[in-house]
Amino acid sequence: MEITEVLVQSVDKPLGTGGHPYFSWKIISEEKNTLQQNYRLTVTTQDGHVCMDTGVVSSRKNAYVPYSGEPLNSRTAYTVMLEVTDNHGETATAVSFFETGLLHREDWQSNWIIAEKKRKKAQPGFGKQFPSTLFRQSFPVKSGLKQARLHATAHGVYELYINGAPADERCFAPEHTVYGKYLCVQTYDVTKLLAAGSNAIGFHVGDGWYFSPNAKPNMKTDNQHAVLYQLELLYENGERQLVSSGEDAQTSEGPVVSADLYAGELYDAAREIRDWSKSTCREGQWTPAKVKTYGYDNLVPQCGDRVIAVERFPVKDVLRSPRGECILDFGQNLAGRVRITMPLKEGQRLRLEHCEVLDREGNYYNNIMSAGGVGKGCDQTDEYISDGADVSYEPHFTYHGFRYARLTVDGKAPETVDPAWFTAVLLSSEKKDVGSFSCSDEALNRLYRNIRYSQASNMLSIPTDCPQREKAGWTGDMLVYARTAMLNEDCTVLFSRWLENMSKEQDRYGIVPMVVPENGAYPMTGKLMNLMAGAKGKATSSGWGDAAVIVPYSMYEVTGNTEVLKRQYYCMRRWCDYIIRQAKTEKPKDCKRPDEIEQYLWDTGYHYGEWLVPSQSKNGLDTKNLKKIMAESSCYTAPIFGWYSVSTFAHISRILSEEDPTQALYATDAPKYAMIADKMKEAIQKGVIGSDGSMPSTLMGAYVLPLYFDLVPEAHKKRFADDLVRSIETNDFCLDTGFLATPFLLDALCKIGQEDLAYRLLWQTKAPSWLSEVEAGGTTIWENCFGYDEAGNPGTLSFNHYAFGSVADWIYRNVNGIAPAEAGFGKVIIAPKLDGKLTSASRTFDSVNGEIASDWHIEERNGAKHFCMQVKIPCNCEATVILPSGKTDSVGSGVYSYEDEI
Numbered sequence: 001m002e003i004t005e006v007l008v009q010s011v012d013k014p015l016g017t018g019g020h021p022y023f024s025w026k027i028i029s030e031e032k033n034t035l036q037q038n039y040r041l042t043v044t045t046q047d048g049h050v051c052m053d054t055g056v057v058s059s060r061k062n063a064y065v066p067y068s069g070e071p072l073n074s075r076t077a078y079t080v081m082l083e084v085t086d087n088h089g090e091t092a093t094a095v096s097f098f099e100t101g102l103l104h105r106e107d108w109q110s111n112w113i114i115a116e117k118k119r120k121k122a123q124p125g126f127g128k129q130f131p132s133t134l135f136r137q138s139f140p141v142k143s144g145l146k147q148a149r150l151h152a153t154a155h156g157v158y159e160l161y162i163n164g165a166p167a168d169e170r171c172f173a174p175e176h177t178v179y180g181k182y183l184c185v186q187t188y189d190v191t192k193l194l195a196a197g198s199n200a201i202g203f204h205v206g207d208g209w210y211f212s213p214n215a216k217p218n219m220k221t222d223n224q225h226a227v228l229y230q231l232e233l234l235y236e237n238g239e240r241q242l243v244s245s246g247e248d249a250q251t252s253e254g255p256v257v258s259a260d261l262y263a264g265e266l267y268d269a270a271r272e273i274r275d276w277s278k279s280t281c282r283e284g285q286w287t288p289a290k291v292k293t294y295g296y297d298n299l300v301p302q303c304g305d306r307v308i309a310v311e312r313f314p315v316k317d318v319l320r321s322p323r324g325e326c327i328l329d330f331g332q333n334l335a336g337r338v339r340i341t342m343p344l345k346e347g348q349r350l351r352l353e354h355c356e357v358l359d360r361e362g363n364y365y366n367n368i369m370s371a372g373g374v375g376k377g378c379d380q381t382d383e384y385i386s387d388g389a390d391v392s393y394e395p396h397f398t399y400h401g402f403r404y405a406r407l408t409v410d411g412k413a414p415e416t417v418d419p420a421w422f423t424a425v426l427l428s429s430e431k432k433d434v435g436s437f438s439c440s441d442e443a444l445n446r447l448y449r450n451i452r453y454s455q456a457s458n459m460l461s462i463p464t465d466c467p468q469r470e471k472a473g474w475t476g477d478m479l480v481y482a483r484t485a486m487l488n489e490d491c492t493v494l495f496s497r498w499l500e501n502m503s504k505e506q507d508r509y510g511i512v513p514m515v516v517p518e519n520g521a522y523p524m525t526g527k528l529m530n531l532m533a534g535a536k537g538k539a540t541s542s543g544w545g546d547a548a549v550i551v552p553y554s555m556y557e558v559t560g561n562t563e564v565l566k567r568q569y570y571c572m573r574r575w576c577d578y579i580i581r582q583a584k585t586e587k588p589k590d591c592k593r594p595d596e597i598e599q600y601l602w603d604t605g606y607h608y609g610e611w612l613v614p615s616q617s618k619n620g621l622d623t624k625n626l627k628k629i630m631a632e633s634s635c636y637t638a639p640i641f642g643w644y645s646v647s648t649f650a651h652i653s654r655i656l657s658e659e660d661p662t663q664a665l666y667a668t669d670a671p672k673y674a675m676i677a678d679k680m681k682e683a684i685q686k687g688v689i690g691s692d693g694s695m696p697s698t699l700m701g702a703y704v705l706p707l708y709f710d711l712v713p714e715a716h717k718k719r720f721a722d723d724l725v726r727s728i729e730t731n732d733f734c735l736d737t738g739f740l741a742t743p744f745l746l747d748a749l750c751k752i753g754q755e756d757l758a759y760r761l762l763w764q765t766k767a768p769s770w771l772s773e774v775e776a777g778g779t780t781i782w783e784n785c786f787g788y789d790e791a792g793n794p795g796t797l798s799f800n801h802y803a804f805g806s807v808a809d810w811i812y813r814n815v816n817g818i819a820p821a822e823a824g825f826g827k828v829i830i831a832p833k834l835d836g837k838l839t840s841a842s843r844t845f846d847s848v849n850g851e852i853a854s855d856w857h858i859e860e861r862n863g864a865k866h867f868c869m870q871v872k873i874p875c876n877c878e879a880t881v882i883l884p885s886g887k888t889d890s891v892g893s894g895v896y897s898y899e900d901e902i
């Protein structure tokens with residue numbers, strides 16, 4: 001038995017951790033049926049002082065074990081020692097390491113600095129922002145350097161350069177957060193980039209989210225790019241040296257003339273200052289930096305999940321459109337930008353305008369410009385002005401959602417284009433890929449890839465709704481997709497940070513806003529919505545604010561992570577209290593329900609309802625009708641999602657009180673919230689579901705949600721099942737659920753014994769359906785199943801929204817049959833459900849215990865069909881394998897082959 005992958009805060013040997021890390025590891029063994037029996041974890045300083053020693057803990061827990069020792073010090077390296085004994089009596093040990101960042105405000109001996117020159121306020125749209133800022137500082141390094149750590153952050157987004165070269169491949173540091181309360185600090189190991197003698201450090205700073213007129217963080221800014229950095233050098237002889245941001249730094253304008261995350265970037269190569277981040281720099285007009293007192297209270301160390309280039313796509317085709325445009329087709333819709341090496345003459349302007357789809361004739365088409373007010377300024381345009389030198393350019397401070405880019409040079413389509421001049425770069429937060437899927441059906445394989453690409457495109461610093469229009473952390477989108485996301489990539493670090501930011505945005509009523517970090521573009525709309533609904537506080541909606549409970553719970557379901565449940569506990573609790581209070585104190589104007597029912601129904605305020613139910617959004621979202629459309633489904637989504645949050649929270653309190661019986665709060669909360677959830681359920685059964693078993697709406701989702709969540713009284717189950725089946729039949733076996741009901745649709749069908757119908761929906765190729773997007777050539781998941789109208793014209797909604805991709809979770813549990821029997825996949829059920837169409841399917845999932853795999857195919861031998869399956873179970877995991885004939889086997893870790901006649 002061996003220990004592998006000892007991670008600290010989900011990262012291998014991280015630098016710059018916070019003061020409360022957690023530990024995870026895996027064990028592997030040749031021996032079958034291996035389980036961890038006990039572990040002992042110690043954390044020591046480099047000189048051997050023991051800061052934490054768990055002693056021998058008899059437990060199978062091998063992930064998210066919290067640090068529980070004496071307080072950790074700043075900028076200190078710690079050794080992690082782990083000893084594990086398995087159930088066969090074998091013992092293994094492993095050693096790892098982590099280093100803390102700056103944990104206290106007193107650790108900062110540097111000043112925030114800005115450029116002297118006043119900047120104006122950026123406006124939305126291409127070319128309407130102001131130049132980037134360069135900060136540079138030279139400093140001497142003596143010989144005998146042992147270690148150099150740089151801690152840095154900025155107002156805006158920065159790129160770090162040392163001695164003339166980029167010091168890190170990351171983009172958009174310091175990330176998208178609730179800046180006033182939570183600003184990330186990155187820690188870099190720059191030891192190898194420095195040499196004895198004269199050195200220099202440089203920061204190239206652009207607007208990012210901080211100053212974006214579209215992202216509009218909810219706070220006042222003075223429009224000045226700012227940086228804060230502290231370079232800490234340690235010499236072999238123990239001597240320390242500090243290089244701090246302060247008046248010694250110089251500033252200048254950068255080569256980016258104008259840049260915005262939504263609008264695009266205008267870059268003038270003639271403005272580049274040669275060797276600007278070298279100590280030998282002699283060019284440019286530099287002015288001393290000005291010190292500011294922005295403070296240190298909001299600084300939070302960040303480790304892991306940098307935004308980086310995760311894949312590159314060459315040009316698939318250079319297209320000439322009927323309008324005579326030159327359009328580069330990269331063959332894949334994605335979030336990112338284009339790297340350009342096209343030779344240009346001095347003064348020539350190369351322009352790329354990015355878009356996701358072409359119009360029916362094959363011309364450039366910007367599908368986001370007319371999507372209400374939210375598309376304003378989303379020009380997705382980059383322009384490069386050449387200085388005559390070789391071009392090697394990738395935009396610095398923008399990214400786009402695109403598959404195509406219209407190319408012009410000096411306003412004209414160039415006659416000859418070498419495809420090798422352009423590469424599309426997919427940007428995403430760095431996460432571990434934990435899943436794979438393939439099967440005998442190419443359309444389903446493409447659907448899987450579309451889901452993965454929509455996920456990759458929308459996990460850039462925060463989970464976003466779409467990469468081309470809003471780039472916003474819409475909470476509801478993540479609520480419906482979180483479980484699927486975690487089955488594809490380990491999003492723990494990204495989601496944990498986003499959830500911490502959610503807590504920061506929660507208002508005094510306990511309200512979790514629709515978007516995290518809040519975006520100035522929405523509170524106004526939000527205020528209006530509240531006004532219409534007569535609600536107080538920040539604008540929210542059922543199914544969106546509920547992300548406060550459901551996202552951490554989904555993370556727990558996939559990885560057994562109780563740490564995130566503890567860290568988010570108060571945020572969840574306050575959100576549930578808000579729902580409970582709203583239900584109790586508010587009632588609709590003409591409400592006739594008796595008080596004992598009404599007080600447990602969340603049925604007032606503003607709600608999006610299911611959102612984007614295909615039959616409702618078929619012809620775009622008519623703002624005039626929006627209120628009516630939403631009301632049609634919010635009459636059931638609000639009470640049901642309210643109950644969903646409160647009952648899940650009660651369950652979470654129970655899980656935590658079992659894990660830590662000393663915490664009285666968990667123990668008292670569990671029965672208290674369970675009782676309220678029961679009352680809410682009863683209220684739904686008596687106040688939403690009619691006494692004859694009817695629902696207040698005949699939308700598909702109205703039957704899906706109560707069936708999936710076991711909210712239907714026994715007497716009405718048959719009617720609900722019939723109504724759901726009928727709603728599908730009358731809809732020509734196409735999808736008609738919105739964001740909130742789609743993740744539960746196929747499961748609800750399985751629950752009522754309609755597996756065949758579930759597969760029929762999955763295989764449907766007519767719109768609206770999942771495969772209709774594949775048939776239409778989609779390479780990502782669309783916001784609206786009707787991406788194109790009947791005449792073939794693309795609509796104005798996004799072609800890269802992950803919400804409907806939540807179907808992958810069902811596919812993994814049914815096609816491949818891998819379903820957790822307990823949170824974290826310590827126990828699993830492997831039971832593929834054959835549909836008569838697929839002849840093979842393979843899935844791997846790298847759980848917190850290691851890789852679980854199910855790989856099956858159907859073989860014809862002597863006129864009989866055989867189902868052959870290989871299953872892989874990692875250590876610390878137990879599986880129940882159920883074959884199509886119903887034969888069952890219980891196994892522990894190991895690789896097993898099965899055959900079954902079908």
Ligand code: BGC
Binds near residue numbers: 374476477608611
């Ligand atoms: C976003 C969504 C979001 C929705 C709220 C849209 O504009 O793109 O995905 O959840 O608004 O209804």
